[in-house]
Amino acid sequence: MAEAAGVSIATVSHVVNSTRFVSEKTKSKVFRAMEQLDFRPNAVAQSLRSQKSNTIGLIVPMLPSDTSNFFFMTIVQGIQKTLKQHGYQLLLSNNATEELEEEKEQIKLFNSKLIDGLIIASIADDASYLNDTVRSHYPVVFIDRKSEGYPGDYVLADGFGGSLKAVQSILDKGHEKIGFITGTLGISTSNERLEGYKKALADRGIAFDPSLMREANASFENGYECAKELIASSDITALFVANNVLTMGVVAYLQEQKIKMPEELAVIGFDDYDWTKITTPPLSVIRQPSFEIGVKAAEAMIQRIENSDKHEGIEYRLPTTLIMRGSC
Structure with a gap:
């Protein structure tokens, strides 16, 4: 040549x-x-010589037939666009089993590719296992949910603030018996949304009533059953559903039973997907800044790579948006 x-x-x-x-x-x-x-x-040979591959690994948990896949794929778009602007490639891996061992194996695979950094929506509450698998060889940025036990930056949506705004808006319309349906508690996203619900009630002097709450794995069927149970066992006049997949099941039950929104039951859901705009009436929702989370995560990663002497993790909280439509 x-x-x-x-x-x-x-x-x-x-x-x-x-x-x-x-x-x-x-x-x-x-x-x-x-x-x-x-x-x-030869990218492999170049990376061996320079100890830099210009590749960032990304692990997200996406399940077949789960509408939250759209949330994560929008995050991926934000990450990929930003990394490309800085000369980096993205290596994506999906933890479709949501098993910790699968997550560990994916990181080991990334290690063999000599990645320069890892962005991860970990399924683990305790991410201390990264001390053995990553061992500070490259920076880690956590997205969507908080995991303890390993130093890194966090890029998160303000789930607490979103829930607080949603329930405050329901209270402003005169409702006091407000049902709450959530995905499985234990991960930071679900926990924060519950705390936002409780805080809004407490600010108005309304005691938290556990009988008005349902917790379930995120599925259409569980959303349907939770709505059915709550409406049959309580006198709620409003409902806040803190998970998109559960929201779909809730709306299906209300339509099947011909329960009118908001006349008979005011409803606010979570995540602003296209289907929420075509229900009757269109659904009020909390919008998460998914693309913006991706952009910020990539920016945080680039900063970590370029300033490797920084050790203290930073938490970035991106605001959610209450979008009022006809259901509340």
């Missing part, structure tokens, strides 16, 4: 590896020769 470009082998190496200044005119000669010879730099 050096012969085709009419330059030295050292010059070709400097152009390919960006290790020294080379004039634009000389670069153009080398690039033309690369194109003519269909030359592709």
Whole structure:
């Protein structure tokens, strides 16, 4: 290739590896020769020499037939767009089993690819296992939910603030018996949304009533059953559903039973997906800044790579938005 470009082998190496200044005119000669010879730099060899792969690993938990996949894929778009602007590639892995062992195996695979950093929506409350698998070889940015036990940055939506705003808006309309349906508690996202619900009630002097709350794994069927149980066993006049998949089941039950929103039951759901705009009436929701979470996570990762001497983790909280439509 050096012969085709009419330059030295050292010059070709400097152009390919960006290790020294080379004039634009000389670069153009080398690039033309690369194109003519269909030359592709060996990324693995380059990363072994430089100890830098310009690749960021991403692990997210996405289940088949789960509408929350749209949430994570929008985050992925934000991450990928931002990394590309800084010359990085994204390596995506999906923990479809939501098993911790699967998460650990995916990280080991990433380690073999010599990634420069890891962005992860971990299923683990305690991420101390990363002390053995990552061992501070590269920075870690946690997204969507908080995991303790390993130093890293966090990029999260303000689930507490979103729930607080939703329930406050329901209270402002005169409702006091407000049902609450949540996904499985134990992960920070679900816990924070419950705390926002409780805080809104407490601020108005209304005691938290556990009988008005239902907790279930996020599925359409569970949302349907939770709505059925709450309406049959209580005199709620409003309902806040803190999970999108459960919201779908709730709306299906209300439509089947011809329960009118908001005349008979005011409803606010979580996440602003397209289907929420075409219900009758359109559904009021809390919108999460999914694309923005991706952008911020990538920016935080780039900052960590470029400033490796920083050790203290930073928590970034992105605001959620209450979108009022016809259901409340």
